[in-house]
Amino acid sequence: xxHFIDIYRRHGDRYHQMIEPEDIDGNLLPAxxxxxxxxxxxxxxVGSGTGRLPLLLANRVSQLVCLDLHTGMLxxxxxxxxxxxxxxxxxxxxxxxLPLPSAAFNVVTAGWALGxxxxxxxxxxxxxxxxxxxxxxxxxxxGGAIIIMETLSTGSLTPAxxxxxxxxxxxxxxxxxxxxxRQIPTDYQFASVDEAVAKTEFFFGAELAAKVRVNGWARLxxxxxxxxxxx
Numbered sequence: 001x002x003h004f005i006d007i008y009r010r011h012g013d014r015y016h017q018m019i020e021p022e023d024i025d026g027n028l029l030p031a032x033x034x035x036x037x038x039x040x041x042x043x044x045x046v047g048s049g050t051g052r053l054p055l056l057l058a059n060r061v062s063q064l065v066c067l068d069l070h071t072g073m074l075x076x077x078x079x080x081x082x083x084x085x086x087x088x089x090x091x092x093x094x095x096x097x098l099p100l101p102s103a104a105f106n107v108v109t110a111g112w113a114l115g116x117x118x119x120x121x122x123x124x125x126x127x128x129x130x131x132x133x134x135x136x137x138x139x140x141x142x143g144g145a146i147i148i149m150e151t152l153s154t155g156s157l158t159p160a161x162x163x164x165x166x167x168x169x170x171x172x173x174x175x176x177x178x179x180x181x182r183q184i185p186t187d188y189q190f191a192s193v194d195e196a197v198a199k200t201e202f203f204f205g206a207e208l209a210a211k212v213r214v215n216g217w218a219r220l221x222x223x224x225x226x227x228x229x230x231x
Contacts, residue, residue, distance in 0.1 A: 004116060005070070007203060008049075012076030016050040018199045024189035028149075028224070029056060031184050032109075035228040036145040041106035044139055046095040047113025050076040054088055064088035065105075067095065096131040103141040110136060111149040118165040125165075126172065133177060140231050148173070152183055152223035155208045159183045159223035170225065179227040188220040196220050
């Protein structure tokens, strides 16, 4: 089984503990609102995971629907929603075939989700990704915004696609689909270097853990790309 699929199916609690200290400087929300006003909008979040974006945006939007494929993510997301006292919709479905009406949302977001297709589908990633992007645009109303967030590296002092496959995907998103890119720091802030290693190694691996120790990073540098398009 793929490393990330295993985590998404069975370790949603550990995943959420890892992402809670992310974006310590609060750069993500202003980057989203620079694309389009969020106050009072109807928002769909696909590949919603354990609730990173809903927990950030729930108090700003008028309607929020979240969707993920993996049971572990949905279980932890439901727990986090209850802790927050939230009431947003939570669905289990494949983002390539959204069980939702067309033109229903002002904003459609996909955070740190589509990039996995590059690894999971190898030569067919464009075919599978095209299905996703078509669905995102279908569910957005005319004049609505699509916002896609992806990694531009964790554990690097400068932003760059961490793999050649992701670089090709990002270029394709911009040149073939007309998305515009903005890049922001979304650093993690842990209580100590030991905590940084303990909470990230299971996801990012031993190489990053060693780098964290060598550099003494309780604050783990990370960069995020924010791609957007008005449809």
